Amino acid sequence: VTRAARHDLVIIGAGPAGIVAAREAADLGVRVALIECALVGGTSLNTGSVPSKSLIRAARHFAERKRAAVDGAPTPADFTSIMWGLRHVRARISRVDAARRLHEQGVDVFLGKARFVAADRIQVDDRELPFKKAIIATGARAERPVLPGLAESGYLTDEDVFDLEALPARLLVVGGGPLGCELAQALCRLGCKTTIVQDVPLFLPKEERDAAQILSDALARDDIDVRLNTHILAVRTEKGEKQVDLISDDYRSTVTVDQILVGAGRRPNVDDLDLEAAGIDYDASGVHVDDHLRTTNKRVFAAGDVCLEYKFTHTAEASARIVVANALRGGRRRWSQVIVPWCTFTDPEIAHVGLQVRDAHERDIPIRTFTVPMHDVDRAVTDREEIGFVKIHVEEGSDRILGATIVGWHAGEMIHELTLAMEAGIGLERIASVLHTYPTHGTSIQQAALAYVRARSQPIERPLRAPVEDRLACAAVAGIQSGMTVGLGTGRAATRAARALASRVLIEPLEIVCVATSAATEALARSLDLRTVPLESVARIDVLIDGADEVDPALRMIKGRGGAMTEEKRVAHAAAHRTYAVQSKKLVEQLGTTALLPIEVERSKLASVRRRVAKLGLETTVRRREDRTEFRTDGGNPVIDAVLPALDLEALAASLDAMSGVVGHGLFLDEADLVLIEDEHGEVSRRSRT
C-alpha cells in the first residue's frame, strides 16, 4: 500500500453529490480527491432521472400522436431508435462530467473501491489517502426484494431497464412509487401491456390523496392495470413466460408477463466501506448524520442518497453544497432549513414543495389550502391539458406559504415559483400582485393567490348558523321577531350578530329584512342569505344591532374603527331600538382612554377641517391602510383619527356636527338604548339607558 499526500477533502462517490462537492471544493482552492468505483455521473445520469426523462419524452410524444391520429393508431413506436436516442442523450450529458474534465478543474480522480482504514484515512485499491475531511457520497442502488422465484426468473431494475433492446409485450412493475409509475406509463404508452403491483392500499402514499387519485385515473386511461394492496406470492417461469402469483386480501390471481421491473425503492450504498473503522454509524437506511450532515466521525460528512430521505439529484447536489460549506468553511448550515421540491414525472406530473397537510396536522399548525383546478386555467383549456390542480397551503390567518402540490403537464417547472416564494418569504398576497403572462399555465398560481386575496377581503363564507356558545350574539338577536326590519352595524360584533340572526332565520320560520350600514355588511348579509334593502326603502328600522369601540358609564360611545360611523349613525337614528354588543374590555370610565375619535371628512376640505379641529384641542392623523395608502370610507372620503382630550363631549359633538367639511364622526352620545357586555368567560350582562 502506498500512501498519498494528505488531501484537504476526500469524497467517496462521483454521483451528483460527489461531483458538486468536488467542484465546489476545487473552486475554494483546496486539495480534493474524488473516488469512484463505477461510472462518473452516478445513478441520476447513468440509470436514473436522465435516461428515464428521455424515455418519458418519447412515450409522451407517441401518446400525443396516438391521440391525434384520425385513422386509427399511428405507426408503432420504434423502440430500438428510442433507446438509441436515450443512450445518445446520456452520452451528451456525461461529457460535461467526464473524469478528465474534473481533473482539469483540479480534482484528483481515483477509480477504484474505497474503504475506511482509520478515522482519517481511506484506502483505494492499494493506495491510502489520508484526509483532513471526507464526504461519503456513495448514493444508493435499486432495492432487490426477496420473493420466491423472482431471482431465478430474472427481472429488471432502473439500473438495467435502459439497456433493453426490445420492448417487452407484457410487463409487471413491482412498486407503485414514483419511478415505478414513470416507467410503467412510459413503457405502456410505447405499446407494452403493463400491470403495476403495490403492496400498500394507497397509490403514491407520500403524495396528496387527490394527486394520487388523478394519476391513478391517468394510468387507467393509458390502460395500465393498477393492483393496490396486492402482494406477490411467487414467480414461476413456464414456457418462457413469467407467471406471477398475486394475492390481495384473500383474492388470488396470476398475471403472465414477459418482463418484471422492480421499482421497490433504493438502498443506500453503505456496504464494503468499512465505516466501523472510522467510527461512523449507519444502518440499512443509510449513514447517520446530524442536521449539519456530519457523521458520528467529526471529520466525515455525508451527502446525497446515502444519507437523505429524499433521494433526488437536486437534493444530493444541495446537500453537497451544504457539506462543503460546513466541512471546509466552518459553516453551520442545516439540512432541515432547506426547502425541498420534487416532481414525479408521470403524465400529468406531480410536483410538491414544503409541508403536506398531514405534516401540518402533526405539527399542530392550522392550515388552509387554496386550490385552482387546471380546468379553470385558460391555457390548460386551450392546450386540452385540464387534468390537475394547483394547491397552495398557507398558515391559517396569514398568507405564509407552507407547502404546495401541483398536478399538471408542467408541474415540475411550475413548482419553482412557489419554492422561490417560500425561500424568499413571499406570501400569496404579493404573488397575487405579480404580473403573470397570459395565457400560461403559471397563471394558475396567481389565481390561487387571488383566491386568497378574495377570501381575505370578503370573509363571506361564514357559517350559516351562529354557534350557540356565542351568547353575546344570541342575546343581541334574541328579541327579533318575524316582520321586523333589522339594522346591521359594521365590525366584529355586528358580524357575530348577523351570523346568529342567519342561524335563527334558517332554523325558525323568521321573516325579516335587513338594512346594512356598509358594503362589507351588505356582502356578509347576502352570503348568509339575509335579505337586505336600502335604508331609503324602509319606513323605519325596528332594531339596530351594532358594536362599539368604547362605552362609558353613561352609555356614551366611540364608534368608527371600521370607518362606517356615518352610515351607522344614520341607521341608528332611523331605528326604534338600538342594541350595542361589546366585550367588557371596551368599557371605559372616560371616552378616549384607548380609542381614537374617527371623523369622516370631505376630501377637498381635509386640510381645513384638520386645522379647525386642532383649534378645538384635538390632535389628528389621517387614517391609512396597512399598505400606507389613504383609507377611504364606502362614501370615498378620508378619515382623520383624533386623540380625545377630556372635553365637554356634547359640545364637541355639536361643533363637529356643525363644521363644514365634516361628513360624520364617531361620537355616539345618546344612541344606545341597550348595551350587552360579554365578559372574558363569555357571560353576558345588560345595561339599559334608563
Added chain:
Amino acid sequence: MKDAERGSATDEAFLDRLQRGAFSYFADTVNPENGLVPDTSRPGSPVSIAVVGFALSSYPVGVERGWMKRADAARLSLAALRFFVDSEQSDRRDATGHKGFYYHFLDIRSGRRVWNSELSMIDTAFLVAGALLASEYFDGRDKAEREIRKLAARLYRRVDWRWAQNGGETIMQGWKPEIGFLQYGWDGYDEAIALYVLALGAPKHAIGDNCYHAWTSTYQWENLYGHDVLYAGPLFVHQFSHAWIDFRGIRDRFMREKGSDYFENSRRAVHIQRAYAERNPLDRAGYGEDCWGFSACDGPDGERPAIDGALRGLGYAARAAPYGPDDGTIACGSALASLPFEPDLAIAATRAMIERYPQVMTDDRLASGFNPSLAVADQPMWVSEGHYGLDQGIVVLMIENHRTGLPWRLLRGCAPFVKGLRRAGFEGGWL
C-alpha cells in the same frame, strides 16, 4: 294561490311521491321472516346490513306518513333485531357476524355470510344507527315495542369497537376470518362520523377520546371554486352520517377552528358538485347546473365499450368532483339526498334529470346511476338496472329530515349519540 305557494305545494307533492317510492323499496323487498332487506332489487341479490339499517330508520317515517301501520313497522323491525341478536357470532367463515359486527353481505334466507364479504365496521354502524332510531321511535309499552328497545340496546352493547382498532388509533374498516383485518388506507374526510360517534358513545367497548382526533387529522380544508370546504369528492360522504345526526350548529374542534359545521360543509359540497358539472371539463354528456351528483353508485363497467375511446366505465364505484374519477355517470339520488342542505338546488336538479331522462325513474324510484355519455344497444344512454337499497334509504331519510326532521329529532334524544358526539368534542346547538 300565490306562485310561491303553488310551487311549494308542487314540490311537496313531488317529494312525497319520490319519498314514498323510495320507502316502498323496503316494503317490497324485505323478507318478513327475518327483516332482512336485499342490497338491490335484482334477482338473487344478497342482503346489505347497511340497507337493513336504513330500513329500520325508514319504518318510523312510513308510519308517520301513513304508509305503514305502526304494528307492521314494529313487527318488521322486531324481526330484523331478533335475527341479528340471535344469529351466529363467531369466527366461522359462514357466521353472520363476529365481535358484535356483521358481515357486509348476507344470504336473505339463512342470514349467513355470502360473497366472501368482509366484516364491515361502517356498515355495522349504519345498522346500529337504524336499530337505535327504531328504539327511540317505538316508545310504546306494549310487548313488541319494549322488545325492540331491549334488542337494540343488546345489539349495540355487544359491538366490540375497541377490537376493531386492531391496536391502532383509528378504527379498521374491515376484517375477514381468512386473513384478519383489511387495509383500505382511507385518508381524509369520509362518511364515518356516525361510526366514531357510536364507538365513542358505546356503553361497553367504547374507544378512547384520542381516536376521533386521530381520524380527523387527515382532514383537508380547501378553498375551492370560491368555497371554503372540508373536502371530500363523493357526495355520499357529505350525506350518510347526516341521515341520522343533525349537524346544524354543533361543531367539533376542527369545525370550531374553521368557523363552520358539517351541515354547512355539506351545503358547500353541493355547490362544488354543481360548479363542477357546469364546468364539465371532460365534456361528459348531460352535465350542467341541474344535472349533477357525483357519488358512489352503479355505473357502466369496464367490459362495456370505452367512453371517449379512453376512460372505461367504473362499474359500482365512488365518483367524485372535481378531481374524479368521473366516467360520465351521475348518481341522481345523491342530488335529491342533498335536499336538507340546498333544497332549491336539489329539487331543481332532480326535476330536471327526471324530465330530461325519464328512464332514470321507475316505480317512482331513482336508478342508482345513469350515463348519458354512453349509448348502449338501442338505448340512448346507460341506466342502472333495478334499484339499490342504499340509494332508496338515504332518499327516504334525507327527504324526511328536510320535511319534518323526524330522524334527526329522534336521535337528538338518543343518549349514545349525545354521549358520542360530546366525547368527539362536539359542542353548541342542540347539544
